[in-house]
Amino acid sequence: MLDIQNLNVVYGTGRLRVDAVKNVSFHVESGAAYGLVGESGSGKSTVLRAICGLAPITGGRVRVDGQEVTTPRGKAFYRTVQMVFQDPYASLHPRHTVDRTLSEPLAIHGEKDAEARILQALREVGLGPSFRFRYPHQLSGGQRQRIAIARALILRPKVLLLDEPTSALDASVQAEILNLLDDLRRRLGLTYILVSHDLAVVAHLCERLLVMQHGEAVEETTADALRSGVASNPYTQALIQASRGFTRADKPSVQALAG
Amino acid sequence: MTKPLLDVEDLRVRFHLRTGTVEAVRGVSFQLGRERLGIVGESGSGKSQTGRAILGLTPPPGEVTAKRLAFDGIDLTTASKRTLRELRGGRISMVMQDPKYSLNPVMTIGEQIIEAYQAHAKASRSEARDKALAMLEAVKMRDPGRVFSLYPHEVSGGMGQRAMIAMMLVTDPDLLIADEPTSALDVTVSMEVLRILDELVTERGMGLIFISHDLKLVSSFCDRVLVMYAGRVVEELEAKNLREAQHPYTQGLMRCLPTLANDVRPLPTLNRDPSWAL
Numbered sequence: 001m002l003d004i005q006n007l008n009v010v011y012g013t014g015r016l017r018v019d020a021v022k023n024v025s026f027h028v029e030s031g032a033a034y035g036l037v038g039e040s041g042s043g044k045s046t047v048l049r050a051i052c053g054l055a056p057i058t059g060g061r062v063r064v065d066g067q068e069v070t071t072p073r074g075k076a077f078y079r080t081v082q083m084v085f086q087d088p089y090a091s092l093h094p095r096h097t098v099d100r101t102l103s104e105p106l107a108i109h110g111e112k113d114a115e116a117r118i119l120q121a122l123r124e125v126g127l128g129p130s131f132r133f134r135y136p137h138q139l140s141g142g143q144r145q146r147i148a149i150a151r152a153l154i155l156r157p158k159v160l161l162l163d164e165p166t167s168a169l170d171a172s173v174q175a176e177i178l179n180l181l182d183d184l185r186r187r188l189g190l191t192y193i194l195v196s197h198d199l200a201v202v203a204h205l206c207e208r209l210l211v212m213q214h215g216e217a218v219e220e221t222t223a224d225a226l227r228s229g230v231a232s233n234p235y236t237q238a239l240i241q242a243s244r245g246f247t248r249a250d251k252p253s254v255q256a257l258a259g
Numbered sequence: 260m261t262k263p264l265l266d267v268e269d270l271r272v273r274f275h276l277r278t279g280t281v282e283a284v285r286g287v288s289f290q291l292g293r294e295r296l297g298i299v300g301e302s303g304s305g306k307s308q309t310g311r312a313i314l315g316l317t318p319p320p321g322e323v324t325a326k327r328l329a330f331d332g333i334d335l336t337t338a339s340k341r342t343l344r345e346l347r348g349g350r351i352s353m354v355m356q357d358p359k360y361s362l363n364p365v366m367t368i369g370e371q372i373i374e375a376y377q378a379h380a381k382a383s384r385s386e387a388r389d390k391a392l393a394m395l396e397a398v399k400m401r402d403p404g405r406v407f408s409l410y411p412h413e414v415s416g417g418m419g420q421r422a423m424i425a426m427m428l429v430t431d432p433d434l435l436i437a438d439e440p441t442s443a444l445d446v447t448v449s450m451e452v453l454r455i456l457d458e459l460v461t462e463r464g465m466g467l468i469f470i471s472h473d474l475k476l477v478s479s480f481c482d483r484v485l486v487m488y489a490g491r492v493v494e495e496l497e498a499k500n501l502r503e504a505q506h507p508y509t510q511g512l513m514r515c516l517p518t519l520a521n522d523v524r525p526l527p528t529l530n531r532d533p534s535w536a537l
Contacts, residue, residue: 040445176528203522243446
């Protein structure tokens with residue numbers, strides 16, 4: 001479904017040159033969920049942004065459904081690939097009602113039957129028709145993220161790019177959104193690429209994942225390997241250790257992070 | 260323990276708004292010795308307002324009342340502004356969530372630590388400077404002399420947070436309130452910051468109030484945990500007994516987190532019982 005070969009993203013030139021992503025390659029089959037894990041500045045979000053055209057592809061190839069993407073991306077691309085952003089407080093227009101937010105992609109793509117599609121999209125994300133004419137400030141964080149997911153799904157895309165979809169939410173709300181994403185993938189046969197700093201969230205939603213550090217791919221591994229604590233790379237090992245909570249005597253893991 | 264360091268009874272924080280009165284903290288009581296106390300809750304549970312009310316940092320138009328709010332025998336509700344100023348930053352310090360917003364952007368890190376020290380101790384400039392450098396070393400800065408002359412925008416988040424901890428501990432406080440000190444940091448960096456905090460608190464015998472939304476982190480870091488919901492403490496328990504939590508809210512919070520250890524799906528969600536908020 002999605003094939004990425006030697007992706008490079010470079011910002012600036014000369015002294016100000018920043019190599020945000022260096023030679024990252026991975027492949028995601030149709031219907032799979034793939035995770036990108038790393039700390040801030042590791043380039044994981046930049047990979048997502050490069051796929052959907054929000055960051056420049058300086059080198060390498062991005063193929064979606066067997067076709068290499070064009071810059072700028074065409075309408076057909078956005079019918080296939082949609083994105084959900086991290087902060088539902090920032091990604092919804094504060095002065096647009098839910099109805100307007102959801103009808104905009106339909107209008108852009110000349111879709112008919114907007115009314116029925118909007119009601120269906122709301123149903124899919126577990127919200128009733130009563131939410132249709134509300135403004136974002138009348139919704140809770142979890143409800144907002146559901147609207148953002150509904151907006152992404154309304155064009156029936158095949159690939160959903162999820163950039164930290166639950167990190168701005170409380171733990172109990174995070175569980176609801178993760179369940180929703182799990183359920184939608186099964187029902188609609190979606191392909192996910194999930195970016196998160198939380199190993200447990202990635203292991204919950206994805207089968208395979210890529211660990212990134214300083215813009216480079218460090219290790220490709222599976223959720224099962226993470227669960228059993230197997231990691232060949234010391235950085236991955238340190239991340240697993242850190243995700244288990246604070247421990248008073250584990251000085252060695254700090255050394256692995258210095259690099 | 261004879262006398263608690265901090266004694267809070269029936270603490271309430273109210274905000275009188277146009278649309279009515281919102282009670283953010285509704286009768287919180289606890290005592291703190293020289294230990295690590297965690298306050299956990301979701302957004303809006305009143306955990307941060309509890310921490311701020313202790314220091315007298317409730318933003319206007321907030322109103323704080325308490326049957327008792329005493330720090331080391333000093334009644335904070337009736338204390339003069341002058342006394343409060345001496346306590347605040349001197350004997351009680353607070354580490355905030357995000358170093359990007361809580362450090363002064365136009366002062367070097369060294370200057371800020373010196374300023375904090377000289378506000379509370381009669382010390383010459385060179386003494387203060389030595390103290391600041393020693394403090395930067397205590398928070399494991401690799402090159403204290405260099406960090407001393409840097410501005411906050413020139414350091415990373417983890418270094419900024421360590422600089423803030425240095426600034427807060429330079430006056431040797433008896434009580435440190437840390438409000439989500441690691442939420443803005445990467446998980447591995449936050450472990451490093453916590454380890455430094457842990458060492459300093461243990462060495463100096465301070466009391467620590469650690470406010471966080473992360474139940475897992477708090478239970479691994481603190482001695483005792485207060486779980487807050489809708490402005491009340493719904494459960495108080497030893498951190499190591501968190502798994503035996505009695506209150507359905509605490510149990511629900513524990514269960515709804517995905518873990519690496521076991522794969523549960525769908526994740527159990529929290530069914531909020533209106534009676535919890537009563």
